[in-house]
Amino acid sequence: MIKKALEILTKENPFYAYLLLGVQLKNDNNVRNMSLKFSKNGDIIFLYNDKINKKPLWFLKAIILHELMHIINQHFRIKPKNSREKKIWDLAMDAAINQFIPELDARSIPLNLLIEEGHGVDNEVMFAGPPPFMINATAEEYFEWMMKEFEKKGDFDIESLPDSLDDHSNMFDSDIPVEMIIELTQNKVGKAFNLFGKTLETGVKQMISLSLQKSTIDWQTLIRRFAGVTIKGEKYLTPLKPNRRYENQPGWRYEYKSKLAVIMDTSASIIEEELNQFISEIEKISKYDVDITLIQVDESVTLVTDYKSGKWKDLEIYGGGETNLQPAVDLVQSQTRVEGIIIFTDGHVDVPAVKRRVLFVLSSKHNPEFIEDAIKIYGKNSVVILK
Template sequence: MVINKAFENLIKKSPFYAYLLLGISLQSDNRIKNISIKFTKHGEIVFLYNPSINKKPIWFVEALILHELMHIINQHFRIKPKNKREKKIWDLAMDAAINQYIPELDGRSIPLNVLIEEGHGVDNEVMFVAPPAFMINKTAEEYFEWIVKEFEKKGDFDIEAIPDSIDDHNFQSEIPVEMIVEITKDKVGKAFNMFGKSLESNIKQNIDLILQKSTLNWETILRRFSNATIKGDKYRTPLRPNRRYEDQPGWKYEYKSKLAVILDTSASIIEEEMNQFLTEIEKLSKLDTQLTLIQVDETVTMVTEYKSGKWKDLEIYGGGETNLQPAVDLAQSKRHVEGIIIFTDGHVDVPVVKRRVLFVLSSKHNAEFVEDAIRIYGKNSVVFLKWKG
């Protein structure tokens, strides 16, 4: 069969993908479109495929298999669309995030901006989606946000006219998503440690961040730390149907915790600590938060709004002495900031903070800073990152 031959070819071509494919079983299923993923109750990964793909060209089937592996690597099974409209947009966003790394698909793809501008796809049986030329190497979350904004700008659009994805994104699972995350991260992590050097730099960088496991439960911390009660602007959205007129977009209010995140970029922060700080900030950005990121050494060096995926383009400015107070003063000048989160190694005086504050300390922190912070702001004001050396 063509699909078996495609598996064999990929195993020969790349040791990294070969490791991931080992242990994945195949199961035919006439109900799905081309190919899909299933996670069994025993934690096994199954590729479900429609037998009709055995009539497709070998390059196409190989590309489909890589496409599914990319879904696993990027943990797209964690995305849970709220309705059919939202699923349609997530399908586009996930495919754009993946296809740019698969040359056979990228070269035959339609950029998202062209697809949305024209309002429909091509008449071919299958269609591949790529990112806009001005927005490459981004995540599915970033493409999703961009697509929604573009639809809102157009005002008139028919989301049903947008063609379906080349594969079935209804990831089937017989176990909780948390277990899938651990299973897939472990498998991808082992493959990356052994064969990651053979990957292209952009793929390598993306996988490296995904594999950095957060050591803090930000959902629990934020429930204690912030109110999440600020009501944002009211805006029309295609993701919330109008109750009276089903074919019209509805109104939506956005509620988010507005937080200032201070990042210590002084000379005492080593690369491993900075990577961990950015990992935690990235995870925090995926929750219902609006983050203002303030970089500081002895003075404020950069202020920017931080959104998921921004780590890829983020420049770190600093390398001097340490003084957190200028960043704290700036954060407190922002009227709607609910609280301040400070990432530091603690080799600095404890700043004076009038808002609610949380100090996130690296494992190689200054013990005196911790004592002073707890004495001034209480024991719940300090959390620690675990070292991964």
């Protein structure tokens, strides 16, 4: 039945057919339904439990698509820190994926009902779906929302949440570095998208398009150097950290994150291509463990907002006037407590006076004179150029 489902999928959609090329099927009755795994050579393996061969054909097709969506969304790059976080992360991933699979979406129960009213899902005819007010969000956004809801509700019995549709444990255990898996899978998804992306529905197409915009900057290394000193944030209660003194009670946790201000030049000299380039890089930064305050500026500050992963979908751009980066820098230095400032611009503006650590990210259509001036003032490591 699994092979039959694979055959039907390859005939129905060439995009998914391309992704399924070379995928290995292996029986493992220790997994729940199906599980994604990567071999030492980076090959994709679908582990399956024999019992799913007794499931309806629509279920088999849906769960195979579910595994492919894990690959497309690169869910394997974020490993839960403990069993409690895993429970929430499992459901967050399911909700992010199931909304794009019609057979599962039609049978889904929103996360808000799972939490607020204690509804369950059996992953047979009922599945986890997104809240109606958070359609097309990412797993990271659902995870953050669920954590806040548990804290507001005061019900910390996270273990009572239903299991996920598939077994996610093997996805995080690999003999090769996760960076290599990301590169291998992203290349394959990219080729499939270039060839057959037009066959996909709009929501899936939009999600894949953004994920494939590779960063031209090694943000992980750069952030580690640029914002190496983390700030100890507020102390708060969380169900994701057990209380050392009282069992089954929430524990205290301090928030340790790099806090960055990102200034985006939205003046008239910035064309749409550059804005898309800037937003793509800001989205890449948000994937790391940082808190981002995003400031848009032309000749004055036009917008100040927190930026979370996936927020690009609802981000409005304000600007179109002349260029002056200094008002945004002054706002950051007087009103925020951040470790450093990242400024996205084309450089057709005077270099601002910055008292904190700063990095200028110049678009491919940049002004070379700005680079020279910035390096003279802040050093050669203060400027990077997008290609």
